[in-house]
Amino acid sequence: MNLGNRLKSNKKLTLNDLASLAGVSTSTVSRALSDNPLIKKETRVRIQALAASHNFSINTAASRLRTQKTKVVAVILNLIDHTEQSISDPFLLKIVGDLNQALNSKGYDLLLSNSFMATDNWANYFINSQRADGLIVVGQGKSDEKVQEVAESNVPLVVWGDPKTKSHYPIVGSNNRLGGSIATEHLITGGCKNILFLGDPEHMEMTSRYHGYQDALEAHAISLDSAFTVACDITSSAAYDKISELILSKGLFFDGIVACSDMVALGAMRALKERYIGIPSDVGIVGFDDILMAELSYPSLTTIKQNTQRAAQVMVNKLITQFDGKNSDSSLIDIELVARQSTKHSL
C-alpha cells in the first residue's frame, strides 16, 4: 500500500509514511519524535509538528518488540477469598488509584489483574510474555507461595504487605505494629480497661497490628487475656457476626475494640449500635486504614490512617530501581492516628 492510499483510507500512519511526508528517512523521524539531540532542532520541531497534525502515534507493539520494554506494570490484587466483600474493599481501590497515578507520572501504564483470574504462573503470564515489565502485588494473602515463586524467577517485583515479614523480595507497607500500638494506647489513655483485638491472626499485616496491641498493653502493665483476642475474617460482615455472637454469649465484657481494619470496625460498630451500646461512652473503637466511610459513619470512626499515596510512590520507585538492575529492600510507611468520635479523647 503506497502513501497516497494510506492517507486516503483510514489506515494508521507509520513512521515510514511520516518519513515520506517529511522527505526524510524513517530513522530521522524516529529520532525526531523521541527528541533525540542527534537530529537538528529545526528538523525535530518540524517533524513533531507534522506528527501532531496527523494524529500520529507510535505503534507500541512494534516498539516493545524492538526495545524489549513494555512500559507497563501489572498490578495484581492478591485476594484471599472469593467473597464479594474482599473484592470490593474500598481500601483496595484507594491503593490501585494511587498506584495508577504514581505509575503514570513515571510513564508507565497499569495492567490490572487479580489472583483469581490470572493464570497460575504470574511470571510467565506477565513477564515472559512481555505483557509487563514488572509486578506489583497488593496483599500477601495467607501464604506467600505464589509470590515466592515469582521472586525466585528473578522478576521485578514489589509487594504491598507487612514490611517486617521476612522475605527475599521488597515489601512496602505501613508500620503496622506501631499503628496497632498507637491505636491501643489511644483507647487506654481514653480510659478503656478491657480492650478487644478484632482481626485475623493468620494475616501478616494483621499479626503485626496485633503485636502492637500487645506492646501497648504491656507498656501499661495490662495483662494479656486470650479472651480478648478475637479471631475474625477481615470483612465487615464477619466482624458484625462475631461481635453480635460475643455479646450474646458473654455480655458486654469489654469497653474498647482495636479493629484490624476500618471495614471490620464498621461491622463491629453496627453490631454495637443495634444493641444500643454507646460509642464511645460504653465502648470505644479504633479502626485501621482511614477509608472514606470512616469519616462518614456516625459516630465517625477513629482510625489509623495509612498513607497510600506515598506508599504507591515508594513502590513504583522500588520497581523502577529493579528495572535498572539494582535490587531494593522493604520500606515502612509512616502511619498517623486520626482521632474522631468513636473514641474518648484524653485531655
Add this chain to the structure above:
Amino acid sequence: MNLGNRLKSNKKLTLNDLASLAGVSTSTVSRALSDNPLIKKETRVRIQALAASHNFSINTAASRLRTQKTKVVAVILNLIDHTEQSISDPFLLKIVGDLNQALNSKGYDLLLSNSFMATDNWANYFINSQRADGLIVVGQGKSDEKVQEVAESNVPLVVWGDPKTKSHYPIVGSNNRLGGSIATEHLITGGCKNILFLGDPEHMEMTSRYHGYQDALEAHAISLDSAFTVACDITSSAAYDKISELILSKGLFFDGIVACSDMVALGAMRALKERYIGIPSDVGIVGFDDILMAELSYPSLTTIKQNTQRAAQVMVNKLITQFDGKNSDSSLIDIELVARQSTKHSL
C-alpha cells in the same frame, strides 16, 4: 545467540528455539501451540508438552505486531472532579472488578486509566498506538465531549452511563428512570408526603433518576415543588453539607429523601443522625447502587441495586461485537429495590 547459549543463560525462549528443540519448523510450533488442526494431533501434544516443560510463553509484543490485535481493553474511569471522594467511590471498584472478570473470561486483559491521567486524545493513545483493541469508558461525565471525539474516530467503544441518552455510541447502564420511580414510589407507599430529590441534575444518569422521581410523584398526584429538588454534587460530603444547611435554614420540611447514589444517601443520613432525626420514623431515605456500605450502615440503607456483574458482561459482549466489525446499540440493565431499615415498608 545460538540455542545452547540461550538455554544456559536465562534469556527467554522463542518459537525458534522451541522449534530447534522439537526438530520441527517455527511455523509448526506456532500452529501447534495455537492448537491448529492443520498439525497432526500427536505432534501438537508433543510440542505443547515441550513448551510447558520449558515454561514457554508467546511474546505478545511480536504477536500483536504481526496480528494487529492486542487482546487488551482499556477501561477509563471518567471522573468528574479530582476529589478523593470521586476517585475512591466504592461503586467504581465494583464495576472495574466485574469488568475485569468479564474481560478475562473472554481472553482479554484490562488496562486501567482515568480521565485525569490519560492524555487528551484517548483514541490516539490507546488505539492508534496499539495499546488496546477497544475502550470502555465508565461514566459520562458532565459532558460527553471527549467520548464523542473517540466515537467519531471509529474506535470500538462502550460507555457505562445512562442508556437513554441520545448518542452515536452504545451506552450500557441501569434503568435509571424506572429506578428513580421505584425508589420514590417506595417512600410514598411507606407514607412519605414531602419527598426531597438529592442529586446533580447536570449528570445524565442522575437526571434520569430525577425524571423517575417526577413520574412517581405525578402518578400519585403529588405536585412537584421545586423546593424539593436539591442540587448537590454526587459525593457524600456534599450531601452532608447540603442537608445540614437545609435543615438549619428551613427546618425539617421533608419526610423522605430520594438520593441519587448510596454515597449521597449516606452523607445525608449522617446529617440527619447528628441532629437526632429518626430514620425512618421522621425521614425515610432511599439510595441508589447498593454498595457494601448500604447494608452495613445503621440503619441499613434501602436502595436500588444495580446489577454490575451483568452490566459488565453486556458491555464486554458489545465491545467484542464491534471488534468483529458489526456495531451495537445501547442496553438497559434491570434494577431491583432492596428494602432495608432506612424506609418504612408498607404492609
Add this chain to the structure above:
DNA sequence: TGATTTTTTGCAATCGTTTGCATTTTTTGC
C-alpha cells in the same frame, strides 16, 4: 506399481520501530 488425493510440514515475507554504523553535509581552523 504408479497416479492422485489428502494430510502434514516448511519457506519466507511481513508487521513497524529502533539503533549501530556508515555516509553525507556543514562548520571550523589555518
Add this chain to the structure above:
DNA sequence: GCAAAAAATGCAAACGATTGCAAAAAATCA
C-alpha cells in the same frame, strides 16, 4: 580554499510471531 572535525542524516539489520502458499510425506485408489 582546503583539510579536518563536527553535525546531521540515512542504511539496513534486528526484535519474534503469524500465515499464504509451496513442498513433502502419507494415504488412497485403480
